[in-house]
Amino acid sequence: GENVEQHPSTLSVQEGDSAVIKCTYSDSASNYFPWYKQELGKGPQLIIDIRSNVGEKKDQRIAVTLNKTAKHFSLHITETQPEDSAVYFCAASIIDGGTSYGKLTFGQGTILTVHP
Amino acid sequence: GAGVSQSPSNKVTEKGKDVELRCDPISGHTALYWYRQSLGQGLEFLIYFQGNSAPDKSGLPSDRFSAERTGGSVSTLTIQRTQQEDSAVYLCASGGYRLYEQYFGPGTRLTVT
Numbered sequence: 001g002e003n004v005e006q007h008p009s010t011l012s013v014q015e016g017d018s019a020v021i022k023c024t025y026s027d028s029a030s031n032y033f034p035w036y037k038q039e040l041g042k043g044p045q046l047i048i049d050i051r052s053n054v055g056e057k058k059d060q061r062i063a064v065t066l067n068k069t070a071k072h073f074s075l076h077i078t079e080t081q082p083e084d085s086a087v088y089f090c091a092a093s094i095i096d097g098g099t100s101y102g103k104l105t106f107g108q109g110t111i112l113t114v115h116p
Numbered sequence: 117g118a119g120v121s122q123s124p125s126n127k128v129t130e131k132g133k134d135v136e137l138r139c140d141p142i143s144g145h146t147a148l149y150w151y152r153q154s155l156g157q158g159l160e161f162l163i164y165f166q167g168n169s170a171p172d173k174s175g176l177p178s179d180r181f182s183a184e185r186t187g188g189s190v191s192t193l194t195i196q197r198t199q200q201e202d203s204a205v206y207l208c209a210s211g212g213y214r215l216y217e218q219y220f221g222p223g224t225r226l227t228v229t
Contacts, residue, residue: 032216034217034218036220041222042222042223043120043207043209043220043221043222043223044159044207044220045220046217046218046219046220049217089159091159093216095216101147101164101166101211101215101216102216103149103161103164103172103174103175104149104151104159104161104218105161106158106159106160107158108158109158109159
């Protein structure tokens, strides 16, 4: 089955700096890669996702890049703010078409701390 | 609009007892997923429901775990004869038109003593 490795496990940055979290996956058939943010006591929140037919996607201060050949994808957060502090999870899934489902295999999570 | 809701938020039970955990998906969402989050195992898929299709139960860890979804909406996850290793946060997620886009509830923290 799919295996997703996520690094680093903890990341500490100063407010305004950039943060990068990296994930690798094992199953070349995986084609959907979401990122989730989880705050203490809450469920994971979908923040951005990418499908394998694109190499990069941006949404304001966050971006995700995908390298299918190397089987890795990364989350980039620019101009970090204290409210970005949370646990971030990457995940991978295989979806067959525009509306089909895919059970997610998650990375181990990264604790991001942004210091004011 | 309202998100995914789960109840109870916390549950403490004695080893050997049965527990039921409830999930109310986002209105109109036809896909429903259960995951388990624990320190040792991270986030693990348990089961998936979509419409009237047979559920994907491939992630259930043992036959003590079962789930049902009544009327295509509310789902209940049942754990029989609970063990200490069942202690975890049980998360429910639902998906709408894009079934794979999963929106999570706050979870139920289960503690087995």
